Amino acid sequence: MYDLLIRGADVLQIDGETARVLPGHDIAIRDGRIAAVAPAISPGLADDLINAGGMLALPGLVNAHTHAAMGLFRGVAEDVPIDVWFNQRIWPMETNLTDEDIYWGTLLGIAEMIEAGVTCFADHYFAMDEVARAVDESGVRALLAWAVFSGPDEERQLQRTLAFAERWQGAADGRIRTCLGPHSPYTCTPAFLARVAQAARAASLGIHIHLSETAEQVAQSLAIHGKTPVALVRDAGLFAVPSLAAHVAHPTADDSAIMAAHGVAVAACPKTEMKLGVGVTPVVDLMRAGVDVGMGSDGAASNNSYDILEAARLIALLEKHSRRDATVLPVGAALSLATSGGARCLGLGGAVGALREGLQADIALLRLDSPHMQPSHDIPAALLYSACPSDADTVIVAGRVLMRGRQLLTIDKDRVLREVIARAGRLTQRRAGEQMATYPAAE
Numbered sequence: 103m104y105d106l107l108i109r110g111a112d113v114l115q116i117d118g119e120t121a122r123v124l125p126g127h128d129i130a131i132r133d134g135r136i137a138a139v140a141p142a143i144s145p146g147l148a149d150d151l152i153n154a155g156g157m158l159a160l161p162g163l164v165n166a167h168t169h170a171a172m173g174l175f176r177g178v179a180e181d182v183p184i185d186v187w188f189n190q191r192i193w194p195m196e197t198n199l200t201d202e203d204i205y206w207g208t209l210l211g212i213a214e215m216i217e218a219g220v221t222c223f224a225d226h227y228f229a230m231d232e233v234a235r236a237v238d239e240s241g242v243r244a245l246l247a248w249a250v251f252s253g254p255d256e257e258r259q260l261q262r263t264l265a266f267a268e269r270w271q272g273a274a275d276g277r278i279r280t281c282l283g284p285h286s287p288y289t290c291t292p293a294f295l296a297r298v299a300q301a302a303r304a305a306s307l308g309i310h311i312h313l314s315e316t317a318e319q320v321a322q323s324l325a326i327h328g329k330t331p332v333a334l335v336r337d338a339g340l341f342a343v344p345s346l347a348a349h350v351a352h353p354t355a356d357d358s359a360i361m362a363a364h365g366v367a368v369a370a371c372p373k374t375e376m377k378l379g380v381g382v383t384p385v386v387d388l389m390r391a392g393v394d395v396g397m398g399s400d401g402a403a404s405n406n407s408y409d410i411l412e413a414a415r416l417i418a419l420l421e422k423h424s425r426r427d428a429t430v431l432p433v434g435a436a437l438s439l440a441t442s443g444g445a446r447c448l449g450l451g452g453a454v455g456a457l458r459e460g461l462q463a464d465i466a467l468l469r470l471d472s473p474h475m476q477p478s479h480d481i482p483a484a485l486l487y488s489a490c491p492s493d494a495d496t497v498i499v500a501g502r503v504l505m506r507g508r509q510l511l512t513i514d515k516d517r518v519l520r521e522v523i524a525r526a527g528r529l530t531q532r533r534a535g536e537q538m539a540t541y542p543a544a545e
């Protein structure tokens with residue numbers, strides 16, 4: 103017997119750079135996993151049926167770097183450079199956040215992600231117990247890191263995040279995993295990074311960090327420390343544990359070799375990187391150097407949306423445009439960045455990111471019957487270049503249906519919207535001298 107049977111879907115399969123579709127296949131789910139992908143599985147064997155005729159089944163999309171609650175700040179920092187973005191907008195405003203704000207802001211982000219077919223995300227923020235609560239209740243999958251900065255209370259911050267990581271590791275039937283979140287080499291001293299690395303090794307935790315977002319950060323690191331941010335973090339010992347680095351828009355050839363040798367995965371966030379005008383992660387160069395790459399949205403205060411197909415689309419377009427080469431990053435390769443590539447970033451390679459027997463049943467069903475998706479000469483290409491988030495019809499995580507017919511089943515969306523709108527005005531207030539940190543940090 104099966105718990106759930108998805109009937110008659112076109113099932114996306116990605117093999118290397120090649121994407122293809124198995125037409126009219128069924129997906130059987132048992133105990134949260136994919137039990138079979140085959141044509142014409144008997145419906146009598148299943149407790150619940152979803153008729154997916156005319157829909158595309160794809161692996162749930164993976165958001166490899168975000169700050170989900172930052173949807174609370176969507177639109178507060180437009181058309182400003184990164185120093186103004188941090189110092190005059192985001193870091194002053196973030197001092198207003200209460201734990202409850204972060205809970206509702208995270209639910210807003212999760213609702214947006216589910217509605218866009220995203221089933222799994224790597225989050226890096228504050229008050230992470232609230233984020234974990236939102237993940238637990240909403241049914242999605244996440245890797246959670248509590249951001250820490252250098253400062254007089256850095257050891258207290260580290261102890262708090264270690265306690266959080268232990269409290270939630272493997273929670274929600276294994277949907278929640280935790281790691282440590284040193285914010286970046288420009289907000290953490292080398293000594294503190296080394297302390298975090300030692301704590302991560304002792305607790306068998308990975309790390310999630312921002313790295314080499316701008317050319318100025320790299321130049322500053324070279325001037326002060328005599329090495330790039332990537333080399334600095336390696337020398338602090340952080341790469342001795344599973345590491346996820348956000349952005350890495352300005353790696354040297356040595357940096358790429360270091361990351362490949364240490365199995366460091368990179369989350370590219372092209373929309374944020376372009377919007378802040380800081381340079382975009384060289385995804386194809388990193389992949390050719392042997393670095394695992396996934397797609398991230400960063401927070402909505404810079405990215406404005408949590409649309410991971412858009413991120414993959416932007417990277418494909420940017421690589422083709424900048425190289426004057428239409429053949430680079432073909433459809434299958436770009437789609438794999440948003441699925442299996444992201445899964446590897448989160449340490450979930452082989453668990454999610456593909457639709458085959460034995461993997462977690464994290465699945466999105468997309469409608470194919472809209473004018474912008476027809477005729478379907480090439481369904482994977484339509485997914486990458488034509489689909490809208492609102493094409494997602496049904497979303498399943500670990501075999502549990504979280505959205506069906508575009509109705510969210512685990513989140514009271516009206517309540518979330520009321521809560522967020524009621525909080526929005528207070529959160530944008532700024533008081534002189536109060537901010538989370540300073541960019542770039544004084545050494």
Ligand SMILES: [Zn+2]
Pocket residue numbers: 167168169312348400401
């Ligand atoms: Zn970020």
